[in-house]
Amino acid sequence: MLNMDWLHSFAVFADYLNFTRATAELHISQPALHAKVGKLSKEVGVPFYQRSGRRLKLTAEGKKVRDFAEEMRTRCLEFTNTLRSSGEKETVVLTAGKGSFLYLLGRGIRLLSRTSSATLQLLTADAPNSLAAVLAGKAHIGVSVLETMPEGIEATLLTDVPFAVAMPGNHPLTRGKLVHPEDLEGERLVLPPSGRPHRVVLERVLSQVANVAVEADGWEMMLHFVSLGLGLAVVNGACHLPSGLVTRPFPALPKIRYFLFHRNNWKATGQRQAFKQLLLQNGNEWRDKLPE
Numbered sequence: 001m002l003n004m005d006w007l008h009s010f011a012v013f014a015d016y017l018n019f020t021r022a023t024a025e026l027h028i029s030q031p032a033l034h035a036k037v038g039k040l041s042k043e044v045g046v047p048f049y050q051r052s053g054r055r056l057k058l059t060a061e062g063k064k065v066r067d068f069a070e071e072m073r074t075r076c077l078e079f080t081n082t083l084r085s086s087g088e089k090e091t092v093v094l095t096a097g098k099g100s101f102l103y104l105l106g107r108g109i110r111l112l113s114r115t116s117s118a119t120l121q122l123l124t125a126d127a128p129n130s131l132a133a134v135l136a137g138k139a140h141i142g143v144s145v146l147e148t149m150p151e152g153i154e155a156t157l158l159t160d161v162p163f164a165v166a167m168p169g170n171h172p173l174t175r176g177k178l179v180h181p182e183d184l185e186g187e188r189l190v191l192p193p194s195g196r197p198h199r200v201v202l203e204r205v206l207s208q209v210a211n212v213a214v215e216a217d218g219w220e221m222m223l224h225f226v227s228l229g230l231g232l233a234v235v236n237g238a239c240h241l242p243s244g245l246v247t248r249p250f251p252a253l254p255k256i257r258y259f260l261f262h263r264n265n266w267k268a269t270g271q272r273q274a275f276k277q278l279l280l281q282n283g284n285e286w287r288d289k290l291p292e
Contacts (some may be wrong), residue, residue: 004072005200006146009033010048011069015136017056056173067152067265073137077233090271094131094279095123096143099219103238104159104258105143108279118271134262139271143279146259156262158283163254164237164247168224171233173209179248181206188213188231190222202234205252258283 013022013033023033041048048062058066085198092112096105101124112120123133127144134142135152147168149155165179173179193215213231216222222233227242234250241247260279262268268276 002043002075006043006195007034007065007069007072008037008042011066011073013037014048014058014062015064015132024080055125062080063151067263070135070137070152070263071265074100090118091121092118092141092245092272092275093121093123093139094141094143094275095125095133095139097130097145098124099127099236099238100258101142103161103236103240104126104283107282107285110276111199111278112271113284116129116271116274118275120275131261137263140262140266140268141276141279142261142273143258144261145256146261152264153261154264155259156259156280158258159238159286160282161286162237163234163250163253166223166235166239166245166247167232167239168226168229169244169246171232172206173248174246178246179250184232187209190214190216190225190231190233192217192222197278201253250257 008024009026009028014024016022016025017035018031023030037048044061044065044237047059048065049058049161051057058234065182094105094109101122109120109122109127113116123130123134123139123225127146130139130142130144131146131150131153133139135150143158165184167173173183176183187194188211190203191212191214214225216225218233218238222235223239223242223245224230226233232255235246235247235248236256238245258281260276262276
């Protein structure tokens with residue numbers, strides 16, 4: 001019979017593939033973790049990982065044991081939560097970034113709170129930390145932009161959001177349906193700080209960005225400065241606009257693709273499955289506010 005402590009320790013190690021980081025989370029020594037992983041490997045009769053240069057890589061068998069260990073860890077957490085709530089409520093844990101919560105997930109969350117007695121726990125985290133939370137069984141569902149599809153994750157496209165140029169309602173560019181890079185030449189721009197990914201992408205598509213009005217962190221701050229009349233800004237097209245501002249699509253940049261994801265061995269039941277469906281059905285809520 002497999003030792004649950006060994007399985008738990010291996011699941012944490014498999015999250016990081018790094019003994020130092022895993023032992024820090026487990027609060028044990030590296031020799032102790034090596035011993036537990038070694039005993040589990042000997043019990044199963046297969047190697048769990050191998051070296052690839054300086055990095056560790058799970059074997060095919062190691063991945064299967066990882067998935068099994070993660071499933072057992074999640075089931076233990078769920079069972080504990082059920083006991084603590086006397087079986088009256090089911091806990092649903094969602095992890096996502098600030099922008100997703102602000103612009104994409106409101107209706108799904110609102111509908112769940114109105115139609116279910118489930119306890120909803122929301123974790124605000126960037127993409128890497130949301131993925132880590134889902135893989136570790138600390139969250140059931142995640143929503144984020146995923147550049148690549150990590151192992152162990154099943155993802156479904158939630159929505160794709162275009163970039164748009166935010167401007168005062170009386171700006172001449174509002175007369176067109178789209179804004180192109182050449183339309184922004186000579187315009188004062190509100191931009192992220194130099195070196196930020198969005199700034200780097202903009203500098204690639206704009207022939208000149210020398211006329212920087214102000215640098216600001218985050219969509220909300222950028223829009224705030226646009227509302228103060230300091231310049232125009234290329235922002236996420238799902239943003240909530242301050243009064244007096246409008247947007248026009250900026251097709252020179254690719255759309256932002258948001259995914260709903262969970263572990264690929266996740267067996268969603270009850271309110272968790274219902275919540276997943278609510279989020280998917282309402283992922284395009286942001287489109288309702290777009291001008292005709």
